[in-house]
Amino acid sequence: xxxxNELQLLLNNKxxxxxxxxxxxxxxxxxxxxxxxxxxxxxxxxxxxPIKINKVDYPSKHNKVSKIVIREAYFDSPSxxxxxxxYKGKYIDFEAKETKNKTAFSLDNIHKHQLNHLKNITECGGxxxxxxxxxxxxxxxxxxxxxLFSFLENTDRKSIPLQYFEExxxxxxxxxxxxxxxxxxxxxxxxxS
Amino acid sequence: xxxxNELQLLLNNKxxxxxxxxxxxxxxxxxxxxxxxxxxxxxxxxxxxPIKINKVDYPSKHNKVSKIVIREAYFDSPSxxxxxxxYKGKYIDFEAKETKNKTAFSLDNIHKHQLNHLKNITECGGxxxxxxxxxxxxxxxxxxxxxLFSFLENTDRKSIPLQYFEExxxxxxxxxxxxxxxxxxxxxxxxxS
Numbered sequence: 001x002x003x004x005n006e007l008q009l010l011l012n013n014k015x016x017x018x019x020x021x022x023x024x025x026x027x028x029x030x031x032x033x034x035x036x037x038x039x040x041x042x043x044x045x046x047x048x049x050p051i052k053i054n055k056v057d058y059p060s061k062h063n064k065v066s067k068i069v070i071r072e073a074y075f076d077s078p079s080x081x082x083x084x085x086x087y088k089g090k091y092i093d094f095e096a097k098e099t100k101n102k103t104a105f106s107l108d109n110i111h112k113h114q115l116n117h118l119k120n121i122t123e124c125g126g127x128x129x130x131x132x133x134x135x136x137x138x139x140x141x142x143x144x145x146x147x148l149f150s151f152l153e154n155t156d157r158k159s160i161p162l163q164y165f166e167e168x169x170x171x172x173x174x175x176x177x178x179x180x181x182x183x184x185x186x187x188x189x190x191x192x193s
Numbered sequence: 194x195x196x197x198n199e200l201q202l203l204l205n206n207k208x209x210x211x212x213x214x215x216x217x218x219x220x221x222x223x224x225x226x227x228x229x230x231x232x233x234x235x236x237x238x239x240x241x242x243p244i245k246i247n248k249v250d251y252p253s254k255h256n257k258v259s260k261i262v263i264r265e266a267y268f269d270s271p272s273x274x275x276x277x278x279x280y281k282g283k284y285i286d287f288e289a290k291e292t293k294n295k296t297a298f299s300l301d302n303i304h305k306h307q308l309n310h311l312k313n314i315t316e317c318g319g320x321x322x323x324x325x326x327x328x329x330x331x332x333x334x335x336x337x338x339x340x341l342f343s344f345l346e347n348t349d350r351k352s353i354p355l356q357y358f359e360e361x362x363x364x365x366x367x368x369x370x371x372x373x374x375x376x377x378x379x380x381x382x383x384x385x386s
Contacts, residue, residue, distance in 0.1 A: 043313040045273060050241035051263065070244065073263040080238060084277065089318035091284045120236040125282035 025098040025133045025140070025180075029083065032178035036087075042183060044085030044092055050076040079113040081128075087183055088190065091126035093118065098133040104159035105132050107152075115152075118145040127189070131172070131182060134162060141169035142185045218291040218326045218333070218373075222276065225371035229280075235376055237278030237285055243269040272306040274321075280376055281383065284319035286311065291326040297352035298325050300345075308345075311338040320382070324365070324375060327355060334362035335378045 029046075036042040055072035081095040095118075097109045110130070121128040128145035143160075147168045151160055170185040222239075229235040248265035274288040288311075290302045303323070314321040321338035336353075340361045344353055363378040 037313070040316070043317045043319075045310075047273075048241040048243035048269075051244045051266070067267055070266040070268075071264065073244070073266055074260055075263075076241075080240075086284045086314065086317040086319050089284075091279045091282075117238075120230070121279065123233070124236045124279040126236075126279050 025096050025131070025135075026082075028174075028179040029096050029131065029182075032180045032182065033083070033085075035178035036183065042085060042087035042092070044083055044087065046083055047080060050078055052076040077111050077113065079111075080117045081114055087127075087186060090186075090190070091121065091124075092186070093121045093126055093128045094131055096131040096133075098135055100135055101159075102134070102136045102162070104161045105134070105165070106159045108158070115148075119149065122146060122149075127186060131180070132165065132169075134165075137162075138174075139165075140172040140174065140180060140182075141165040142172055142182055143169040144189070218289050218324070218328075219275075221367075221372040222289050222324065222375075225373045225375065226276070226278075228371035229376065235278060235280035235285070237276055237280065239276055240273060243271055245269040270304050270306065272304075273310045274307055280320075280379060283379075283383070284314065284317075285379070286314045286319055286321045287324055289324040289326075291328055293328055294352075295327070295329045295355070297354045298327070298358070299352045301351070308341075312342065315339060315342075320379060324373075325358065325362070327358075330355075331367075332358075333365040333367065333373060333375075334358040335365055335375055336362040337382070 033042075033044045033046075036044060051070075051073050052075075053070055053073045055070070057069040057071055059066040059068065081093055083096065084091070084093040086092065095110065095114055097105070099105050099109070118128040122145045130143045130145075130148060131140060132143060133140045143165060148160075151164060151168075170188070172180055172182050172185060175181055226235075226237045226239075229237060244263075244266050245268075246263055246266045248263070250262040250264055252259040252261060274286055276289065277284070277286040279285065288303065288307055290298070292298050292302070311321040315338045323336045323338075323341060324333060325336060326333045336358060341353075344357060344361075363381070365373055365375050365378060368374050
């Protein structure tokens with residue numbers, strides 16, 4: 001499971017680096033964020049993937065052009081979420097995850113440090129949430145951190161049932177531009193609060 | 194110069210990973226941020242260093258424990274700043290740099306993407322700035338992004354003179370806890386604006 005997550009990370013990383021257009025959730029979010037930035041609607045961006053470096057080769061004295069080469073490194077477990085930024089002056093912070101499971105979202109997808117991060121964000125007045133795609137149904141949900149925490153406090157379950165998303169989360173309707181207009185949901189939430 | 198920056202990055206990275214206590218600017222900021230988090234004053238954290246991955250080794254099918262090993266990677270030029278977070282509901286974003294130069298801060302220290310990032314932050318209502326330490330004088334300055342941009346717009350110089358910092362930036366007085374109480378300056382700025 002862990003290796004699969006890392007493979008996915010790597011794959012996503014490659015998609016971005018070489019400019020391949022996948023259709024996965026991360027690409028949809030990146031395209032949407034680009035739209036938001038280009039239209040000066042919001043400034044939300046992806047953080048780098050954390051890497052733990054073990055070994056490096058230094059460039060030789062005689063070769064001023066060559067760079068430091070990292071020769072052994074590992075994907076580190078993330079201590080924060082993938083995305084953050086500003087919308088209408090508010091601090092926005094979220095993690096995006098895709099699941100093939102048809103009935104539930106496994107909590108293995110979210111690291112303990114990430115939960116702690118979302119808690120800190122919320123306590124300091126930021127807007128923290130998850131975007132979860134159930135790919136079998138092609139449904140995208142925005143689950144506010146407060147609703148995530150109220151689930152975690154009331155249960156020992158290791159996954160969040162789809163039904164909980166249907167009841168508590170907001171459905172993000174896909175569109176052409178931006179592909180995933182999740183800030184529409186944030187507008188609704190700001191109106192209410 | 195570039196290699197030196199990368200070496201510094203690497204060194205900082207190592208300091209954090211192995212828990213060594215250096216006395217450099219990054220350590221002072223990390224200690225201060227930890228203090229702010231522990232005392233629920235602010236939540237400001239460091240982003241991972243961006244890495245460009247070229248080659249990886251996948252774990253063999255028969256060995257479920259081993260992880261993906263990155264075998265060739267490089268330090269990527271940063272597209273954002275090092276630190277961001279929330280203070281009093283406001284989005285905070287900054288880059289921290291140390292210079293040994295006694296009279297000026299070279300603009301080579303700041304990448305074009307980072308300038309663009311600070312511009313986006315400021316336009317969206319966030320508080321963006323640089324913290325620059327002139328280590329020969331052991332002086333730490335907080336220079337607001339707006340004052341950085343007004344310098345850049347009015348000159349072709351490749352460095353910002355110390356004198357400009359003395360005139361336009363805020364001096365951060367060092368203390369014991371937190372070592373670098375830069376949020377005191379942000380308080381002042383919030384009062385005025």
